[in-house]
Amino acid sequence: MGAGPELGAAAGGSLLLCASLLGAGCALGLSLGRGRGAADRGALAWLCYDALVHFVLEGPFVYLSLTGNIANSDGLIASLWQEYGKADARWLNFDPTIVSLEILTVVLDGSLALVLIYAIVKEKYYRHFIQITLCVCELYGGWMTFSPDWLMGSPNLNTNNWLYFWVYLVFFNSVWVLIPGLLLWQSWVELEKMYHKGNSLGKKFQ
Numbered sequence: 001m002g003a004g005p006e007l008g009a010a011a012g013g014s015l016l017l018c019a020s021l022l023g024a025g026c027a028l029g030l031s032l033g034r035g036r037g038a039a040d041r042g043a044l045a046w047l048c049y050d051a052l053v054h055f056v057l058e059g060p061f062v063y064l065s066l067t068g069n070i071a072n073s074d075g076l077i078a079s080l081w082q083e084y085g086k087a088d089a090r091w092l093n094f095d096p097t098i099v100s101l102e103i104l105t106v107v108l109d110g111s112l113a114l115v116l117i118y119a120i121v122k123e124k125y126y127r128h129f130i131q132i133t134l135c136v137c138e139l140y141g142g143w144m145t146f147s148p149d150w151l152m153g154s155p156n157l158n159t160n161n162w163l164y165f166w167v168y169l170v171f172f173n174s175v176w177v178l179i180p181g182l183l184l185w186q187s188w189v190e191l192e193k194m195y196h197k198g199n200s201l202g203k204k205f206q
Contacts, residue, residue, distance in 0.1 A: 011163060014083040017076070018172075021056060025049025032121050039186060040120055043131075047113050047120075050138075054110035056079075058102050061091070065196050087109050087164035089148070089156040097116040097148055109137050112178045135180035135187075142176050 028047030036044075060077040064070055070081045071092040085092035112134040119127040149156050158164045 005156065006117050009092065010079065010083045013076075013078045015167075017039060017080055021052045023051050029117075032117065035118075043183060044117060044120055044184070046183075051113040052115070054106050054197050059106045059110075062099065062102050062106055065094055065102070069093045084168055087158050087161075087168035088149075089158075104137075105141050109134060109141065113120055114135065130189055131170055131183055135184045138176050138180040146173070155173050 025048040026045040029048035030041055031104075033041035033044040034049070055140075057077060057080065060184055061070065061081055062083075064073045064078060069092065070078055071083060073082075081091055090098050090103055113128060116127065116130045118124070157169060
């Protein structure tokens with residue numbers, strides 16, 4: 001019972017930081033998407049939040065992991081990862097699979113998110129190529145984060161605490177499955193429209 005207030009403060013601080021990034025990402029994305037359709041505004045809000053998470057949260061995680069470990073680090077970002085480490089112990093100490101994936105996530109996914117934001121705002125022809133690439137990278141990262149531990153019987157995952165399991169593990173990670181999945185579907189629909197439009201124009205000139 002004595003650990004309750006400490007647990008609540010740590011969890012509350014981490015969730016507040018995540019909520020702040022979400023608010024900032026949504027505000028920036030909606031501003032960039034002013035005058036565009038609802039789907040593109042939603043995509044821009046997500047992409048701005050996605051980029052912030054990669055650079056503001058995961059970037060420092062990579063740095064702290066390469067220069068020491070999260071468990072012995074100080075600071076706001078370190079405390080957030082220490083809190084998440086209560087749900088998945090691999091994030092507390094140097095885990096080569098996790099750190100390797102996070103390097104890829106920060107460098108590749110973060111950069112792709114910025115390029116995709118630009119492509120949507122400027123209506124570039126390569127928008128859906130970048131969108132599909134980013135979504136596949138996000139889904140691959142999620143699978144490779146958890147599948148090695150699942151195959152070993154999940155020894156590092158805390159499934160006994162509702163907060164750690166349902167909020168930290170299930171909810172937060174499911175978001176990076178659901179939204180990339182929806183964006184993949186959007187790209188599929190838009191590419192199909194372009195294909196049929198191209199066919200229709202081609203037939204007119206035959």
